[in-house]
Amino acid sequence: xxxxxxxxxxxxxxxxxxxxxxxxxxxxxxxxxxxxxxxxxxxxxxxxxxxxxxxxxxxxxxxxxxxxxxxxxxxxxxxxxxxxxxxxxxxxxxxxxxxxxxxxxxxxxxxxxxxxxxxxxxxxxxxxxxxxxxxxxxxxxxxxxxxxxxxxxxxxxxxxxxxxxxxxxxxxxxxxxxxxxxxxxxxxxxxxxxxxxxxxxxxxxxxxxxxxxxxxxxxxxxxxxxxxxxxxxxxxxxxxxxxxxxxxxxxxxxxxxxxxxxxxxxxxxxxxxxxxxxxxxxxxxxxxxxxxxxxxxxxxxxxxxxxxxxxxxxxxxxxxxxxxxxxxxxxxxxxxxxxx
Amino acid sequence: xxxxxxxxxxxxxxxxxxxxxxxxxxxxxxxxxxxxxxxxxxxxxxxxxxxxxxxxxxxxxxxxxxxxxxxxxxxxxxxxxxxxxxxxxxxxxxxxxxxxxxxxxxxxxxxxxxxxxxxxxxxxxxxxxxxxxxxxxxxxxxxxxxxxxxxxxxxxxxxxxxxxxxxxxxxxxxxxxxxxxxxxxxxxxxxxxxxxxxxxxxxxxxxxxxxxxxxxxxxxxxxxxxxxxxxxxxxxxxxxxxxxxxxxxxxxxxxxxxxxxxxxxxxxxxxxxxxxxxxxxxxxxxxxxxxxxxxxxxxxxxxxxxxxxxxxxxxxxxxxxxxxxxxxxxxxxxxxxxxxxxxxx
Numbered sequence: 191x192x193x194x195x196x197x198x199x200x201x202x203x204x205x206x207x208x209x210x211x212x213x214x215x216x217x218x219x220x221x222x223x224x225x226x227x228x229x230x231x232x233x234x235x236x237x238x239x240x241x242x243x244x245x246x247x248x249x250x251x252x253x254x255x256x257x258x259x260x261x262x263x264x265x266x267x268x269x270x271x272x273x274x275x276x277x278x279x280x281x282x283x284x285x286x287x288x289x290x291x292x293x294x295x296x297x298x299x300x301x302x303x304x305x306x307x308x309x310x311x312x313x314x315x316x317x318x319x320x321x322x323x324x325x326x327x328x329x330x331x332x333x334x335x336x337x338x339x340x341x342x343x344x345x346x347x348x349x350x351x352x353x354x355x356x357x358x359x360x361x362x363x364x365x366x367x368x369x370x371x372x373x374x375x376x377x378x379x380x381x382x383x384x385x386x387x388x389x390x391x392x393x394x395x396x397x398x399x400x401x402x403x404x405x406x407x408x409x410x411x412x413x414x415x416x417x418x419x420x421x422x423x424x425x426x427x428x429x430x431x432x433x434x435x436x437x438x439x440x441x442x443x444x445x446x447x448x449x450x451x452x453x454x455x456x457x458x459x460x461x462x463x464x465x466x467x468x469x470x471x472x473x474x475x476x477x478x479x480x481x482x483x484x485x486x487x488x489x490x491x492x493x494x495x496x497x498x499x500x501x502x503x504x505x506x507x508x509x510x511x512x513x514x515x516x517x518x519x520x521x522x523x524x525x526x527x528x529x530x
Numbered sequence: 531x532x533x534x535x536x537x538x539x540x541x542x543x544x545x546x547x548x549x550x551x552x553x554x555x556x557x558x559x560x561x562x563x564x565x566x567x568x569x570x571x572x573x574x575x576x577x578x579x580x581x582x583x584x585x586x587x588x589x590x591x592x593x594x595x596x597x598x599x600x601x602x603x604x605x606x607x608x609x610x611x612x613x614x615x616x617x618x619x620x621x622x623x624x625x626x627x628x629x630x631x632x633x634x635x636x637x638x639x640x641x642x643x644x645x646x647x648x649x650x651x652x653x654x655x656x657x658x659x660x661x662x663x664x665x666x667x668x669x670x671x672x673x674x675x676x677x678x679x680x681x682x683x684x685x686x687x688x689x690x691x692x693x694x695x696x697x698x699x700x701x702x703x704x705x706x707x708x709x710x711x712x713x714x715x716x717x718x719x720x721x722x723x724x725x726x727x728x729x730x731x732x733x734x735x736x737x738x739x740x741x742x743x744x745x746x747x748x749x750x751x752x753x754x755x756x757x758x759x760x761x762x763x764x765x766x767x768x769x770x771x772x773x774x775x776x777x778x779x780x781x782x783x784x785x786x787x788x789x790x791x792x793x794x795x796x797x798x799x800x801x802x803x804x805x806x807x808x809x810x811x812x813x814x815x816x817x818x819x820x821x822x823x824x825x826x827x828x829x830x831x832x833x834x835x836x837x838x839x840x841x842x843x844x845x846x847x848x849x850x851x852x853x854x855x856x857x858x859x860x861x862x863x864x865x866x867x868x869x870x871x872x873x874x875x
Binding site for chain 1: 572686721790796805
């Protein structure tokens with residue numbers, strides 16, 4: 191296999207907040223991202239899935255240099271992005287771009303679609319001719335499924351799905367090599383979600399982009415990813431080839447996420463709802479459980495899980511998991527019911 | 531079974547600076563006692579405005595027409611005072627966002643006892659005991675202690691449980707839940723849906739569940755109505771809708787749900803185009819512009835079909851075993867003229 195374009199190694203982002211009374215200040219540390227590592231290859235799509243508060247957006251921001259990591263490295267084509275100064279990092283953004291979650295809030299309401307999409311060109315290529323900029327902008331609009339004659343319209347004249355298309359056009363106009371999509375469809379209606387997922391899938395194939403697709407729902411990433419990483423409380427729980435992960439999840443948390451996906455089939459849904467695969471809510475990130483961070487909600491918990499932190503380790507078939515009991519648990523049974 | 535809520539010809543419109551917007555355009559449905567009805571539609575389909583109109587909670591620029599009878603009593607046109615004796619007591623409502631629908635300044639106890647003390651004239655101590663009981667029913671751990679906490683001390687899923695507990699305080703005959711799990715994570719969403727399913731089995735309460743995601747309501751509803759641009763385009767039992775969808779919109783909606791039990795390498799089916807602009811609805815069938823089966827005749831208002839089991843579909847494609855209740859109509863003269871021209875050409 192060729193060299194990965196992106197290597198994230200032991201990436202850690204902590205936030206601290208002050209609590210307590212004025213006289214007794216205490217510092218509390220929130221480990222938003224806690225030692226995450228993965229490789230990404232050219233033309234590959236990695237899905238990152240986790241609940242809110244799992245640190246998946248912070249991870250994306252840390253890769254882009256928008257959040258400062260406390261530890262770890264982000265190697266982009268062999269170069270450590272965390273060591274670059276602001277200007278060097280800015281130039282790297284030609285190659286690494288992001289699409290945000292809220293399609294409406296991430297567009298300036300006072301700029302036209304054309305101005306929004308062409309802004310990166312004007313920033314990075316100040317000497318580019320107006321005619322060329324406009325041509326490229328119109329071309330980009332066509333690529334993402336907008337009509338070039340909508341170039342002078344403002345964001346409020348577009349629907350949510352169209353606004354997300356503008357966001358995608360803006361991030362692709364510089365011909366990046368890596369696109370990070372942070373929950374690009376969660377704010378959209380079901381019928382429009384499918385349009386955007388299909389669009390990203392086509393663009394990825396056509397342009398040979400490396401893609402990181404973040405979502406809170408395993409069903410959404412299924413259609414677009416080659417590999418999937420499941421994160422929980424800032425840690426990577428499982429990193430596996432898509433085909434393996436959806437057939438037989440290795441981590442109980444992956445299993446819980448999978449079983450929680452609503453199924454549009456009443457009989458199957460009734461059957462699936464019968465057993466309990468996850469308990470309670472996510473614990474406070476300021477006070478994570480000792481041992482395995484998932485043990486407080488895990489139905490398969492044993493004594494060891496409360497004491498030892500399971501390391502992310504590689505199993506024989508090549509997939510990664512952070513669970514003491516990964517070999518002995520067979521979580522494929524439950525999923526068989528889903529795929530039957 | 532007796533009919534609990536009967537809605538007929540309900541219309542909701544808003545005066546906006548851009549003109550009059552019709553959010554709900556002639557909706558009929560019934561809820562039987564103890565039944566769970568799902569109302570499915572995307573943003574702008576009018577599903578929320580529909581129930582807000584029934585509850586008398588429309589925004590100031592909103593107007594409603596038509597009839598909504600609860601246990602035979604007309605709700606439309608009731609004074610606020612009359613409505614206050616129904617709302618919270620006979621009909622309870624829980625809202626989409628559990629973060630903003632609880633008062634952040636008051637403890638859960640204060641917010642919950644108020645309801646029972648007002649509607650059931652309970653003494654404070656009795657109301658508190660009752661509230662603790664309800665919190666236990668929705669599985670809040672340590673309810674005796676947690677009841678004295680403030681909303682910010684609860685997680686999102688817990689807050690939605692508190693909202694549900696609050697809705698259950700007066701043992702309402704009807705609970706209306708407007709996207710109760712949309713703002714929550716999938717794992718918590720599954721827990722809330724399961725909780726609603728259990729409550730439905732244990733009590734005799736009828737539930738109206740509003741959602742934009744068909745998959746969420748699959749296992750807990752008896753009947754479904756599918757709304758698009760202010761109209762009911764299809765209705766039927768859950769099995770009818772999921773296993774034998776008739777209206778092209780329902781089919782499209784079902785196909786666009788990403789599913790774990792389908793092969794991953796298939797392209798997701800998407801409904802093309804964008805949700806309609808309510809200020810400029812197409813003439814004739816409202817779904818026409820996005821429909822794969824659209825024909826010239828769709829420039830006319832489509833016929834409404836209904837079968838003997840109460841199933842309905844609003845489409846020229848018809849309904850097996852159904853009869854036309856409302857025939858195809860010319861929606862506007864110019865629409866007719868245009869359609870004729872196209873047919874001629």
